[in-house]
Amino acid sequence: MTVCAASLFQWNYGVSGQESPDFGPAFIVASDRMMTDQGLNIEYESSRWKAAIVNKTNMVFVAGDFTFLSDAIQHLNKTINSEQDLDTDQIAILLSKSFVxxxxxxxxxxxxxxxxxxxxxxxxxxxxxxxxxxxxxxxxQFGVEAIVVGCSGEKAGLYRLDEFGVITNHIDIGFLSIGSGGIHSSAHLMRQPYSHQSNYFRSLRATFLAKKHAEVSPGVGSATDMFKITKHEVLRIPDQITEHLEKIYRTQRVAESRRADAEISRLGAAFEVLIQQAQASAKSGPG
Incomplete structure (x- = not known):
């Protein structure tokens, strides 16, 4: 299986030096590279990312049996060859038909x-x-699902598709996770709680951490691919940035472990005091 997490945030589309910012919707998406072939009953971490760029501002991310999804994407590509200027909603509908x-x-x-x-x-x-x-x-069931995410002008779209072609709209929630690690990823974003009014760097960090929290789930790989999707373009986040986020994550885990150890020590000391007080009270007797 796998994990893929997408979050909506506000990007400043204004010109550098402009007095008033021009905020609009954009997305950060993070995915692992674990491939699943249910027919051969194998999983392996691939060298390629598990997404398809449909057009310059829309992408599809997939989870589950990759052979099923390859067929669906191929079918989608044949469908959209004759289509022009498809928005996110239309892509979701066409991919739904491909799934069916x-x-x-x-x-x-x-x-x-x-x-x-x-x-x-x-x-x-x-x-x-x-x-x-x-x-x-x-x-x-083939155990497949997909995220269709992107911007069409000023309109943003964030959809989940299941293998039966059922489409659910998650734009008002502001984030979406799929795959075997999806529940862990979503739980992290819910605990934040994550807001779609977040800025770029907060979204970048939150989405990366959501993917890392999903790695406790079987079948989720350790490699991470990240993308930024705006109303102008799709950009892959450079590896140097994901490596820096990885360092932040590891530092955070060490700090959390040390804090937990300190809290456990204080808890043990508090219990020791209580035991001593109880023993002293028992020796002094009633009155």
């Missing part, structure tokens, strides 16, 4: 083609048998 197409294609090849039947054949029956077969096939 790939899922149905795999289910048909696995269960129906061996007996010479297609989904269209079963659907044409419009019977209880069709309903039962359809419901049974829908129980199978």
């Amino acid at each position: 197409e790939v899922r149905n294609s795999r289910m048909e090849r696995r269960y129906l083609s061996p007996i010479g039947v297609t989904f269209k054949d079963i659907e044409a029956l419009r019977s209880e048998s069709y309903i039962r077969i359809y419901e049974e096939l829908q129980r199978e």
Whole structure:
């Protein structure tokens, strides 16, 4: 599995030296590089990042069986070749259709083609048998999901897609995490609590730490890729910045460990005082 975390923040689009700042929506996204192939039952940390740049201001990040997602992205690319100026909402809808197409294609090849039947054949029956077969096939899960994130002019979009093509809008929440480590990543952002009114550096730090907290989950890799998405462009955060964030994280962990040790020592001393007081009270007796 994997983890991918995205957070909305306010970026100053104003010209340098301009008196009044021009704040607008932008995103920071962090992802690991752990690849999963459920067909071969393997996981490995890849040298490539797990995202697709759809156009100059929109990206798709994926979690789960990467072969499924590769098929979906390939299907999406074929769909959007003839499309122009797609916004984030439209990309989410098209990817949703791609998910449904790939899922149905795999289910048909696995269960129906061996007996010479297609989904269209079963659907044409419009019977209880069709309903039962359809419901049974829908129980199978490939364990995939995606984030569609980006800016279209002044409008920002942040969507989660599940393998059934269901789209949920997370723009008002201001952050979103997917993958096996998603619950840990989201928990960190909720504890902040993270606000979409944050500035760039706060968002950068919070999103990186959210990804690092997710590494306790099985299947989440240690490598981190980060991106900044504005209404003008998609930029990969330089490795030097992520390395500096890694140093901050390690320093923070050491400081937390030392603070915990100090608090435990003070707690032990407090208990020792209580025990001594109790013993003294017992020796003095009543009255």
